[in-house]
Amino acid sequence: xxxxxxxxxxxxxxxxxxxxxxxxxxxxxxxxxxxxxxxxxxxxxxxxxxxxxxxxxxxxxxxxxxxxxxxxxxxxxxxxxxxxxxxxxxxxxxxxxxxxxxxxxxxxxxxxxxxxxxxxxxxxxxxxxxxxxxxxxxxxxxxxxxxxxxxxxxxxxxxxxxxxxxxxxxxxxxxxxxxxxxxxxxxxxxxxxxxxxxxxxxxxxxxxxxxxxxxxxxxxxxxxxxxxxxxxxxxxxxxxxxxxxxxxxxxxxxxxxxxxxxxxxxxxxxxxxxxxxxxxxxxxxxxxxxxxxxxxxxxxxxxxxxxxxxxxxxxxxxxxxxxxxxxxxxxxxxxxxxxxxxxxxxxxxxxxxxxxxxxxxxxxxxxxxxxxxxxxxxxxxxxxxxxxx
Amino acid sequence: xxxxxxxxxxxxxxxxxxxxxxxxxxxxxxxxxxxxxxxxxxxxxxxxxxxxxxxxxxxxxxxxxxxxxxxxxxxxxxxxxxxxxxxxxxxxxxxxxxxxxxxxxxxxxxxxxxxxxxxxxxxxxxxxxxxxxxxxxxxxxxxxxxxxxxxxxxxxxxxxx
Numbered sequence: 225x226x227x228x229x230x231x232x233x234x235x236x237x238x239x240x241x242x243x244x245x246x247x248x249x250x251x252x253x254x255x256x257x258x259x260x261x262x263x264x265x266x267x268x269x270x271x272x273x274x275x276x277x278x279x280x281x282x283x284x285x286x287x288x289x290x291x292x293x294x295x296x297x298x299x300x301x302x303x304x305x306x307x308x309x310x311x312x313x314x315x316x317x318x319x320x321x322x323x324x325x326x327x328x329x330x331x332x333x334x335x336x337x338x339x340x341x342x343x344x345x346x347x348x349x350x351x352x353x354x355x356x357x358x359x360x361x362x363x364x365x366x367x368x369x370x371x372x373x374x375x376x377x378x379x380x381x382x383x384x385x386x387x388x389x390x391x392x393x394x395x396x397x398x399x400x401x402x403x404x405x406x407x408x409x410x411x412x413x414x415x416x417x418x419x420x421x422x423x424x425x426x427x428x429x430x431x432x433x434x435x436x437x438x439x440x441x442x443x444x445x446x447x448x449x450x451x452x453x454x455x456x457x458x459x460x461x462x463x464x465x466x467x468x469x470x471x472x473x474x475x476x477x478x479x480x481x482x483x484x485x486x487x488x489x490x491x492x493x494x495x496x497x498x499x500x501x502x503x504x505x506x507x508x509x510x511x512x513x514x515x516x517x518x519x520x521x522x523x524x525x526x527x528x529x530x531x532x533x534x535x536x537x538x539x540x541x542x543x544x545x546x547x548x549x550x551x552x553x554x555x556x557x558x559x560x561x562x563x564x565x566x567x568x569x570x571x572x573x574x575x576x577x578x579x580x581x582x583x584x585x586x587x588x589x590x591x592x593x594x595x596x597x598x599x600x601x602x603x604x605x606x607x608x609x610x611x612x613x
Numbered sequence: 614x615x616x617x618x619x620x621x622x623x624x625x626x627x628x629x630x631x632x633x634x635x636x637x638x639x640x641x642x643x644x645x646x647x648x649x650x651x652x653x654x655x656x657x658x659x660x661x662x663x664x665x666x667x668x669x670x671x672x673x674x675x676x677x678x679x680x681x682x683x684x685x686x687x688x689x690x691x692x693x694x695x696x697x698x699x700x701x702x703x704x705x706x707x708x709x710x711x712x713x714x715x716x717x718x719x720x721x722x723x724x725x726x727x728x729x730x731x732x733x734x735x736x737x738x739x740x741x742x743x744x745x746x747x748x749x750x751x752x753x754x755x756x757x758x759x760x761x762x763x764x765x766x767x768x769x770x771x772x773x774x
Contacts (some may be wrong), residue, residue, distance in 0.1 A: 258767065258769070263766065263769060265769070295650075517616065517619070521620070521635035521636070522635075524634050524635055524636070524637055525631070525634050525635055528634045537728075554668050592767070596767075
């Protein structure tokens, strides 16, 4: 039996992530400063960790209901209302998932299959492409432009829509660009979609990390509320990546369909993480604010640093990434990242890993200590100087 | 701008230029704000947090002393407190709301004997001081929000996302 031939085509054809080789290199090196990892450097606040530990001590080690503990769904509902003015009923409009990633997978599996098209604005999180491909649906990418600060425009969207379009994936604040969409930016998008049978999968995992004004969810537009699925989670806001806990909120029929898949594939999200998440939502706003303030300071330092080094860079107002343009060096994104890593042991991620319009850019993550950020700027300057010679 | 105070509280070695970048202000603004804080006594000084245990000079001891005093008419606790906190050996002095005692006095000295003698010869004999209880610090785990332990390292696995 040739196992390769047994693997389904759309899985076989999906390339493993293109930058794997960088990471293999990193494993063999010492003293690498990583601005490459897309997760908080903060550790989960102690009160949240303590709540998880306590639940274990008390022996709360069983399943929860498929959709997640009612108390957690209730707290999620209250939180979304308090922070982003979103209204979801905990009974049937909230599903607790294994990270935001599972919610994305469930939504796509519930909504699309062969013959359907999913619009994915790029550069963006690589999982959208993968999850779409595994359903057999076709990913239709929109290559967002640097001159628009990597925001999606109505014209670009309009041009990408076909009769087969079923889902638009929105991910703002954006990984890898740090772009956000304001209420004014979203309004024309809503106009395009309001009379069409297209679902909006709005991945708002970085919602708390908005540095100018509060994050605006596209679901706050009444015209598209019913056709929007909001995906969020605890990883970025509460520094809980390893706990693997996220959630999806939307139309009860869609949530019911997703719950069905979740129930057969996963059963329920880990209960220890759910207990910890309840504590996070009940008490965590202060801790989140403290982290956001610190990210904001680092953001300004890294942005200012890149600009002083002569790298063109729009101001990213969300997530924890800066996305400078490195075209002036004459190197491709891949070359730049590999040579920087070998010469100065600083890890950043090539922008083209997130879609072809990311070519000529690098993603630098500022979820790293201020010392690391400053030291990496010193090293990058040294690297740029060697290029000029 | 409380943010500047928070930054300086965490690390008072940031330069004005660095703070300007971090807060999105101009250097002049930052200088102005800090100057104002200093003039108003909001910023009362700049210190360094030292974990003496990691030095060769940790041959001194810290003690927390609870002092019970009689407040004086018209003066409350102020006068007694002043007589106590003016000693160089006293690093901190707080008025407490406690049934058992009134002042918490933190004292540093070279040895238990030295601190003990200071308490008996300088504190306990003060007029209006009714009694003292001395507690010696054996180990400092955390001070001013900083946990004293081995430096943490970045142990995040490299993962692509």
